Amino acid sequence: MEINEIDLNLLVVFNQLLIERRVSAAAETLGLTQPAVSNALARLRRLLGDELFLRTPGGMAPTPRAEMLAQPVADALALIHGAMNQRISFDPATSQRSFNIGMSDIGEIYFLPTLMDALKAQAPQVRISTVRNTAVNLADAMGAGQVDLALGLLPQLKAGFLQRRLFPQGYVCVFRKGHALDSGGKRRLTLAEFSAADHVVVEAAGTGHGRVDEALQRRNIHRTVRLRVPHFVAVGHILSGTDMIATLPQRLAEKIVEPFGLTWSKHPAPLPDTAITMFWHARYHQDPANQWLRDFIYRMFAQKV
Template identity: 90%
Template sequence: MDLHEIDLNLLVVFNQLLMERRVSGAAETLGLTQPAVSNALARLRKLLGDELFLRTPGGMVPTPRAQLLAQPVADALALLHGAMNQRISFDPLTSQRSFNIGMSDIGEIYFLPTLMDALKTQAPQVRLSTVRNSAVNLSDAMSAGQVDLALGLLPQLKAGFLQRRLFPQGYVCVFRKGHALDFGSNSKRRITLAEFVAADHVVVEAVGTGHGRVDEALQRRGIKRMVRLRVPHFVAVGHILAGTDMIATLPQRLAEKIVEPFGLVWVKHPAPLPDTAITLFWHARYHQDPANQWLRELIFGMFAR
């Protein structure tokens, strides 16, 4: 016999008859009429090829086949009832959940130190893993629950995704202290567009993010740079700028994080570049998931401006 042949309601009636031993009692408890209970029992008898209950002056007595089914049916119904009625909860203090977050190397530099420090006290056993937005099909991975959240400038996440804006992101020029464009702390701390164009540049291509819009904006304005070096990510830029006379156009929040460790300077960009929005994304399938909700609120509370 296949499970698809059995109406679950018949098993509910069977289980209640085992406890009540009377059709009238089972009907009253289940909120059914006596004919309805009798009809359900008749269907189950036919399906299983057994009388299941025999009428006696003391009530309905289960047959050996019914006794054999009694405990497995009761256990199965209890398991289903618990599963259907349980409230999914998330306790960060005791959870050992592992979260996967899509972010770039900028995100790791900017978000992770603060986030990990907060987790140390608020969720001491929770673990994080980061996933490069360009290393996976981020949309599919988030839809499948393989990546819980994504942070950054991610224009490809559209249909099926929810989002909350964290902060606007501007761009600045960055170079080493002592560079020919470094005018010192008491001077104008600005460079002209001509000086920007004349400099040697390192450009970060950052596939899988929206940072390529900077290059598009410069090209639309006819601003041409002498690009001496192209790299696929931001993480090495601090080292490169510290040891060369090249300059770079970088997100301001990244610049603020790296200037001190690498002995760099950042100044306002001479080109009128538009701000971009750094956003927190999650898939609609996990909008009500308590663990996902908790991490979203934590990140939003710490980084939203």
Template identity: 65%
Template sequence: MELEEIDLNLLVVFRQLLAERRVSKVAENLGLSQPAVSNALARLRRLLGDELFTRTPQGMAPTPYAEQLAQPLTQALGLIHGALNQKSGFDPATARRAFTVGMSDIGEIWFLPRLVDALVRAAPGVSVSTVRNASVNLKDEMEAAKVDLAIGLLPQLRAGFFQRRVLLTRYVCLMRRGHPLDKPGLTLQEFCAAEHVVVVAQGTGHGRVDEALQRGGVQRRVRLTVPHFTAVGHILQTTALLATVPEPLAQRIAGPFGLAYVPPPVELPAVSINLFWHARVHQDPANVWLRQLILALFAG
């Protein structure tokens, strides 16, 4: 098939169907009628010789061929969009723009105070909304331009995404100040004998800590398991529990909650916290500006 044989608008409809899975929603997003979207899908089916999407109770499900096309076509459309808009520029002092950034609760605690302060000074018309990396299908949301950037330990974002390291950090053992183990030289025996609160943060990659401990034969006495890091400070403040957490979180909450932290008695993998963006916004001036701001504030 040659490029002149296909209408680029059909690929735009294809990309929207991948993201929304419903003809009515695609029609709303693109300002078209539902018959127009259905007609575009029919034309694309004839051109490509595949059903592309089939109706299910959950919406329009892509066929294996559609899934095969998804990444390269989305990336290509993103590059075209960026090339056509690279001259438009972005003036943060006058721009009115809302960004959506995916991050974990640790990210909100660590990044947002400084980021918001910088935005107030440099871009008074710019606002930011966050979504939890684990609460949405981040890959699909970023492909559909519903999420502009993501920050975190996100091994699921690979093909079709760019990334830059924001910081490289380590894990530490966090506890209340004055805890019997609040001392230099925490031993493995003391670590294993203590009771722990464990955070199972789905979709963040922090499960590598538990995997590393298991591989090393380290057995913790788990008293409490929680699905996020936000409550850790409150829990440790009034208990004798330990938590193994990324050091930036410990640095941020140790003072307000009266906590202390020490190196763990076992070697744990370093944490690479990266900034991710989709290829479709790689050259978007507004996205470029926000990426550069984040890297300037936090990348060492």
């Protein structure tokens, strides 16, 4: 097969289907109709003599041939994209660039108010969109240039990614003011008090915060879990109206205690700090816009030792 036999737009559709695993989602991201994506897939199937994707209850599953083509196609498209969009420099004062940043709801609460206020002064036309790492295949999306950076505790981003540590993250116990455990910050909770309390636990899929549960289990520290939720954004509301307590990252606790009438105590368990890190794909290490955003975020949020 010769290169002039291939419509490169078909490879763009192929790459997006690998990321989204659904025709409707791929069509929406690419700005196409679903029939257009289906027609492109049909053309690729005829061209390559393979089904490429099979419908399953969980979405479009790639065939072995599609999996074999996935990385070479992604590399080729990223190379073309980089060449076509190469810039000698990046001027934040005049740029209208839109950046996509992968982060959790904790990241949105902690980073975005400060980040957006600073951007208004230094890059007034730059726009930010956030992406949940559970909503897309974050590694694939970053490799394809659809997500510029990711912030947080993301142990799944390894081969092909560069990183820069921003700050260590400790954990504290959070509960409403006036709670039976509220001592006005004068003392640390005991393990007995911690275990006896009713807990709300956040199971944040795709992040490393599950390590807290693992650490407690290793130390045989038990707790009564009354509620489990999939994200952190509702925890402030829940704690303010109940007598439950929660183990939360300290920087999140510092942001929500005042708005929700909460307080926090040092954690009674010897939980290790975790590192909140900025990640980017190696393909975009030299991209001027990506470099500028990385440096901008690092200057604002990195904890200087």
